[in-house]
Amino acid sequence: MIRRLAVPMALLAAAACAQPPVAPTDAKVGEARGQNVGLYNVVQSWETGYRFHSTGGNEAKYRSDVNYGNGIRLLAGRLSVNSRDGHGRLLDELVLAVQGLGNDPYQAATLRMAKNRLYRYDLLWRESAYFNPAVPVSFGQHRMDTTRRMQDHDFVLFPQSKFRLFAGFSRSLQQGPALTTVNVFDSVRGDEFALFADVRRRQNEFRFGNEVSVLGVKLNWMQVWESYREETPAALTGPSLGNNAADRTRLNSLSRTQPYEGTTPSFRLNLFREKGERWALNGRFTYSAGRRSFQLDETATGIDRFNAAANRQIAAAGQGRRPVATGQLTLSLFPTSRITVTNHTAFHSARMEGDSRYREFNNGDLDINQADFRYLGIRTISNSAGAWFQLKPWAAVHGGYQYSNRLIRSTELITIEDFTGGVTSRQSNVLHAGQAGFRLRPAKPLTVAIDGEVGRQSRAFFPVSEKDYDTYSARLLWRQGPFSVSGTARSYNNSNMVSLFAHSAKGRQFAADGSWTPRDWFSLDGGYARLNSDTHTGIAYFLAAVMIRGEQSLYVSNLHSSHMGARFSIGQRVDLYAGFTLSRDTGGRGRQGSASAQAAFISVQAFPMDFDSPLARVSVKLHPKVRWNAGYQYYRYREDLLSAQNYRAHTGFTSVLWTF
Numbered sequence: 212m213i214r215r216l217a218v219p220m221a222l223l224a225a226a227a228c229a230q231p232p233v234a235p236t237d238a239k240v241g242e243a244r245g246q247n248v249g250l251y252n253v254v255q256s257w258e259t260g261y262r263f264h265s266t267g268g269n270e271a272k273y274r275s276d277v278n279y280g281n282g283i284r285l286l287a288g289r290l291s292v293n294s295r296d297g298h299g300r301l302l303d304e305l306v307l308a309v310q311g312l313g314n315d316p317y318q319a320a321t322l323r324m325a326k327n328r329l330y331r332y333d334l335l336w337r338e339s340a341y342f343n344p345a346v347p348v349s350f351g352q353h354r355m356d357t358t359r360r361m362q363d364h365d366f367v368l369f370p371q372s373k374f375r376l377f378a379g380f381s382r383s384l385q386q387g388p389a390l391t392t393v394n395v396f397d398s399v400r401g402d403e404f405a406l407f408a409d410v411r412r413r414q415n416e417f418r419f420g421n422e423v424s425v426l427g428v429k430l431n432w433m434q435v436w437e438s439y440r441e442e443t444p445a446a447l448t449g450p451s452l453g454n455n456a457a458d459r460t461r462l463n464s465l466s467r468t469q470p471y472e473g474t475t476p477s478f479r480l481n482l483f484r485e486k487g488e489r490w491a492l493n494g495r496f497t498y499s500a501g502r503r504s505f506q507l508d509e510t511a512t513g514i515d516r517f518n519a520a521a522n523r524q525i526a527a528a529g530q531g532r533r534p535v536a537t538g539q540l541t542l543s544l545f546p547t548s549r550i551t552v553t554n555h556t557a558f559h560s561a562r563m564e565g566d567s568r569y570r571e572f573n574n575g576d577l578d579i580n581q582a583d584f585r586y587l588g589i590r591t592i593s594n595s596a597g598a599w600f601q602l603k604p605w606a607a608v609h610g611g612y613q614y615s616n617r618l619i620r621s622t623e624l625i626t627i628e629d630f631t632g633g634v635t636s637r638q639s640n641v642l643h644a645g646q647a648g649f650r651l652r653p654a655k656p657l658t659v660a661i662d663g664e665v666g667r668q669s670r671a672f673f674p675v676s677e678k679d680y681d682t683y684s685a686r687l688l689w690r691q692g693p694f695s696v697s698g699t700a701r702s703y704n705n706s707n708m709v710s711l712f713a714h715s716a717k718g719r720q721f722a723a724d725g726s727w728t729p730r731d732w733f734s735l736d737g738g739y740a741r742l743n744s745d746t747h748t749g750i751a752y753f754l755a756a757v758m759i760r761g762e763q764s765l766y767v768s769n770l771h772s773s774h775m776g777a778r779f780s781i782g783q784r785v786d787l788y789a790g791f792t793l794s795r796d797t798g799g800r801g802r803q804g805s806a807s808a809q810a811a812f813i814s815v816q817a818f819p820m821d822f823d824s825p826l827a828r829v830s831v832k833l834h835p836k837v838r839w840n841a842g843y844q845y846y847r848y849r850e851d852l853l854s855a856q857n858y859r860a861h862t863g864f865t866s867v868l869w870t871f
Contacts, residue, residue: 235287235310236830236840236868245291250299255290259283260840260866262315268858271344271354277846278316278340279862285312286866303327316340331370335363341385350454352405357387373424377433381416391445392454395462396515396523402453402460406467408445414438420479429483439503440472462513473503494540503565504530529567529583536560549601559591586622591615597646605652615642619672640670656691660684671707674714675748678707696725712749713763719743737775744768745799765816767799784832791825798851820850830868838868 235258245254263281266273292305304325311318322334343355361383368376389408394401420433447465477499484492507527515521538558545551564586597611617640624633648662663683671678684701703718724738745767751760776790798817828842843863850856 236828236838236842236866247295250294250296251292252295253290253292254870256868256870257288258286258840258866258868260286260864262862262864264860264862266858266860269344269856270858271342272848272856273846273858273860274342275344276848277860277862278342280314280316282314284315285309286864297327299326301326325370328369328371331367333365337361352390352392355387355389355410357385357389357410359383359385375422377418377420377422379418383412383414385412386410389443393465395465395511395513396460396521401516402455402458404447404451404453404462404465406445406465407448408443411442413440427485429481429485431481431483433479435477435479437475437477438473439475440470442470444468458516459514459518460516462511464513465509465511467507467509469505469507471503471505473501475499475501489545491543492541494538496538498536499534501533501535502530503533504528527567529565531563531565533561533563551599553597555595557591557593559589561589563587583624585624586620588620589617591617606649608649610647611645613642613644613646617642617672638670638672640668640672642666642668656689658688660686674707674712675716676707677705680705693728694725696723698723714746714748716746717744732780734778735776737773739773740771742768742770767817769797769799771795771797786830787828789827791823794822796820815852818850818852821847823847836870839866840868841865
């Protein structure tokens with residue numbers, strides 16, 4: 212199935228990634244061959260420097276987007292040790308690479324150790340400083356300032372053999388302070404109080420597997436054990452009047468513990484039959500049996516809106532199970548060198564079932580005991596067939612058909628005191644989709660591709676799901692000498708008419724990129740992208756205790772993104788780079804709603820914003836093994852909806868890159 216259009220922010224991120232970051236530098240220094248030390252050849256380079264920044268406007272939003280600070284950094288480093296004859300004593304290869312060490316918001320390190328034909332060990336370590344600012348509309352009471360550390364260890368025994376053993380371990384740890392709010396004593400007319408939370412999340416994974424190759428067939432299996440635990444206690448730091456000091460509700464104390472944990476053992480099996488003269492086969496099967504359990508214990512004391520003493524205790528607990536099984540089998544046939552026929556069959560089954568118990572005590576006179584049991588099962592079977600025909604060396608066509616059948620079953624069983632009631636639902640839908648396209652190469656430097664897909668579902672699961680959709684794309688690539696130009700156009704339409712709501716989505720995407728490298732010492736590249744999208748979705752809401760129906764939520768986006776960069780080299784001693792990224796969402800003309808529509812709805816029908824980031828970098832060769840680098844990057848962010856989110860920032864660095 213053709214990939215759907217990305218959301219506007221994804222395109223914004225892609226445009227930002229089109230130009231390299233200002234640091235570390237990509238300039239090279241020293242001899243590429245390295246130095247011989249005994250039985251090994253050693254190549255290493257290190258870039259150490261100082262980052263600086265200054266901000267104006269909303270620094271919290273800057274920290275959420277960029278988050279570079281001041282200080283000394285090991286911007287980048289690489290050490291490579293290789294045995295000269297491929298027969299080292301304990302190892303034949305050692306590669307260490309680091310980036311951003313010393314308090315950059317995004318730090319990483321990789322390590323590889325290998326002994327030919329015996330073992331290979333890979334380590335990947337990352338640390339990310341995650342800052343989620345509280346927007347002004349929430350009084351600054353919903354924010355998170357955490358650090359997430361991730362590590363992956365993989366060990367392979369007999370890496371070049373047809374019989375290989377795998378073992379691995381992964382760990383993810385997130386810790387830090389956060390703020391949240393709670394509404395107490397009356398969920399509708401109470402007051403909001405800020406709580407301090409201590410975020411602690413931990414996930415571990417152990418894995419073991421094997422791969423065997425026999426007669427061109429590879430069998431790969433992996434057994435995985437995963438565990439997860441989250442402990443985020445929250446508490447009131449002191450007696451509080453709440454966000455609305457004019458009401459009577461007061462909160463004297465509140466403490467909450469809510470541990471959440473579980474395990475997910477899983478098994479993966481892959482079968483590959485490498486491409487032969489006439490056919491190829493690959494299959495995959497996975498099964499996981501996730502289990503989760505939670506507990507919540509909360510105690511709150513204070514005064515309610517009737518000026519009466521309130522003492523509330525809440526206890527809740529539950530557990531859930533989620534077994535998931537998937538299977539895929541793909542068969543490819545090659546009757547001639549110009550024809551390829553494929554058939555893909557897939558099966559997916561997911562079940563979610565569990566129960567929870569809720570008990571609330573209020574001043575000893577209210578005891579509500581409620582137990583819920585829920586079951587949701589989704590089974591999907593799909594089959595797709597396609598063919599590729601190479602009509603001429605410069606022309607090819609392809610087409611295909613996809614069929615999918617999905618069955619959804621759910622059960623809700625609710626028990627309150629001595630009353631039990633249950634609701635069972637069942638729904639199925641069928642998808643029919645067809646794809647077609649062609650590739651042309653009318654001239655040696657020119658390639659053109661056109662693709663399209665049309666799909667129809669009998670009953671979409673959600674109001675925003677794809678029901679009657681079509682998508683088309685066209686791509687063009689031209690390369691000749693130092694020039695390279697590419698262009699893309701995509702169109703997407705989806706209409707989903709259901710009993711309660713009507714949903715439609717339209718998207719148009721246009722992009723062009725080009726590069727020019729006339730000399731070894733000069734290159735120029737740039738691009739422009741435009742994404743137009745709008746969605747209409749039916750909504751229902753209460754206004755002054757009256758249900759409002761028959762209205763629509765409209766969102767319009769017109770995102771323009773461009774980037775350009777130029778590289779210069781002067782006398783093989785000085786390297787210069789300058790570039791910029793510009794992004795602008797102009798939104799769209801908002802539509803006036805009915806008399807009952809709120810002005811707040813109209814104000815969020817679009818999200819006009821600007822993001823600009825020019826940069827410049829210079830690298831000077833001081834010695835065959837030493838370079839001096841400096842760079843500057845400017846950030847400007849502006850949005851129309853919440854001007855308090857706007858900021859501008861000046862960032863830069865200076866560093867020394869050397870090898871020895």
